[in-house]
Amino acid sequence: MVALLVRLKLTLLRNSLRRSIWRTVGLIIGMVYGLAVVLMAIAGLIALRFTSASLTADVTVLTFSLLTLGWLLVSLLVFGIDETVDPSKFALLPVRARQLLPGLILAGLIGIPGVATVLISAGLVVSWARTLPLTLAALIAIPLGVSTCFLLSRTATSAFASFLASRRFRDLAVVLLALIGAGLAIGGNLIGSLAERGLFEVRAVLSNIARVAGWTPFGWAWSIPADVARGQWLVAGTHLLLASSLVLFLWLAWEHFLGARLVEPIAGGKGSTKVGKGGLVDRVLPATAAGSIASRALRYWRRDPRYLGGLAGFLIAPIVIIVSQLLNPSVGGSLAMLAPALTAALIGMIVAQDLSYDGTAIWLHITTGIRGRDDRLGRVLGVLVVFGSLVVILIAVAAALVGRWDMLIMVSGLTAGLMLTGLGVGALIGSLWQWPAPQPGANPFQSSSSGGLPALLSLSASTLGTLIASLPVIIPAVLWIWWPGSAI
Numbered sequence: 001m002v003a004l005l006v007r008l009k010l011t012l013l014r015n016s017l018r019r020s021i022w023r024t025v026g027l028i029i030g031m032v033y034g035l036a037v038v039l040m041a042i043a044g045l046i047a048l049r050f051t052s053a054s055l056t057a058d059v060t061v062l063t064f065s066l067l068t069l070g071w072l073l074v075s076l077l078v079f080g081i082d083e084t085v086d087p088s089k090f091a092l093l094p095v096r097a098r099q100l101l102p103g104l105i106l107a108g109l110i111g112i113p114g115v116a117t118v119l120i121s122a123g124l125v126v127s128w129a130r131t132l133p134l135t136l137a138a139l140i141a142i143p144l145g146v147s148t149c150f151l152l153s154r155t156a157t158s159a160f161a162s163f164l165a166s167r168r169f170r171d172l173a174v175v176l177l178a179l180i181g182a183g184l185a186i187g188g189n190l191i192g193s194l195a196e197r198g199l200f201e202v203r204a205v206l207s208n209i210a211r212v213a214g215w216t217p218f219g220w221a222w223s224i225p226a227d228v229a230r231g232q233w234l235v236a237g238t239h240l241l242l243a244s245s246l247v248l249f250l251w252l253a254w255e256h257f258l259g260a261r262l263v264e265p266i267a268g269g270k271g272s273t274k275v276g277k278g279g280l281v282d283r284v285l286p287a288t289a290a291g292s293i294a295s296r297a298l299r300y301w302r303r304d305p306r307y308l309g310g311l312a313g314f315l316i317a318p319i320v321i322i323v324s325q326l327l328n329p330s331v332g333g334s335l336a337m338l339a340p341a342l343t344a345a346l347i348g349m350i351v352a353q354d355l356s357y358d359g360t361a362i363w364l365h366i367t368t369g370i371r372g373r374d375d376r377l378g379r380v381l382g383v384l385v386v387f388g389s390l391v392v393i394l395i396a397v398a399a400a401l402v403g404r405w406d407m408l409i410m411v412s413g414l415t416a417g418l419m420l421t422g423l424g425v426g427a428l429i430g431s432l433w434q435w436p437a438p439q440p441g442a443n444p445f446q447s448s449s450s451g452g453l454p455a456l457l458s459l460s461a462s463t464l465g466t467l468i469a470s471l472p473v474i475i476p477a478v479l480w481i482w483w484p485g486s487a488i
Contacts, residue, residue: 005103034112038119045123057226058210065219068149075153097259128225137225144221144243151250158257293378337407340394344418348462351426354379356434376427417473422466429462
């Protein structure tokens with residue numbers, strides 16, 4: 001069964017690569033990036049070999065604990081990625097969960113995240129290959145740690161499979177991912193600020209955080225060689241017992257939840273949905289073809305996880321910039337005031353991908369004979385309502401927080417110029433270039449069969465085109481910042 005599942009995973013991967021050249025190119029690019037991350041991580045682990053045992057212990061425990069936590073968060077919040085061998089596909093076969101588990105583990109590790117995790121974890125031996133006990137402790141910690149990463153993610157996704165597939169959770173996941181991204185960026189800024197006070201304070205904070213992480217389930221396995229290096233054999237034995245028990249518990253829990261998925265109904269029926277009356281959006285927008293398209297687009301922004309994911313992603317950068325300026329008031333508030341302009345410069349990406357997000361629903365525009373001008377105008381109007389309101393709020397909040405009211409007129413003009421130019425560039429590129437996107441209502445982070453690289457190129461072209469076309473607005477703004485009053 002193990003060989004069959006591994007062969008099935010490889011066959012599905014090979015067939016998907018044959019169907020699309022973009023899929024192959026995307027896989028190659030992903031492998032290059034994955035290899036770069038692995039090489040940098042292993043280089044760092046090799047460098048730790050020549051540092052003190054206490055520093056090696058703190059860095060490895062904290063880093064690998066975050067890696068384990070990352071497996072859990074990505075599996076929950078980005079549910080659906082790398083589900084080539086979906087356990088629910090075996091529901092009609094006479095096979096038990098216990099027979100599937102070993103093969104699903106190996107098949108799940110066949111991929112860029114799994115291979116990268118194994119290789120980086122193997123580099124832990126290099127860091128601790130100082131004495132025989134440390135080497136043995138690292139060799140024990142690696143399989144326990146890797147097993148914890150994978151079993152923790154699979155157990156969580158199996159336990160909450162029905163909830164994770166709901167639209168409500170996908171909406172919540174988008175918000176959580178945005179908060180996590182903003183938190184990581186702000187945390188990096190705090191660490192940078194702390195580093196300015198002195199290396200001693202950074203070292204003390206790192207040690208405290210690492211010790212706390214070592215006593216969480218994410219760090220039990222990775223703390224074993226660190227405990228041996230400190231000479232704390234009783235603590236090392238405790239961590240070994242906890243890590244082994246956790247792996248056993250996760251294995252049994254995954255078997256239980258997987259067994260339940262193998263006998264549950266494949267699909268469930270749903271009742272009819274009652275269509276209500278038009279709301280405020282329908283009354284405000286014009287009763288034209290462009291107005292109806294804008295009204296539909298605004299409903300997508302409220303209900304579709306793909307649009308909510310894009311909105312949350314656009315909010316991360318300005319929030320991080322504004323908060324960073326508040327944490328470092330000595331550098332002034334110019335950068336915080338320009339945060340809304342950054343959002344406006346990227347708005348062309350939204351319009352460029354809007355037609356691709358329609359999928360098969362584009363037949364409605366084709367069969368009803370809607371003119372291209374109405375289609376472009378309606379989509380632009382929908383995006384403008386959402387992001388126009390957003391940037392106005394951002395400008396007001398940034399000015400109120402950093403007190404740079406003198407930049408209000410300049411920033412408003414720059415933001416408006418970038419936004420309007422981006423809408424035009426995005427509308428042009430979106431009408432000429434479509435790419436495979438996640439289906440309506442699907443996970444916004446789920447990889448499509450061949451849309452990764454074309455989407456990246458399309459979005460890059462829209463952003464670059466916006467910046468080039470906006471030079472008449474950008475240049476006076478830059479002159480105003482460097483030489484106030486010269487560009488007025």
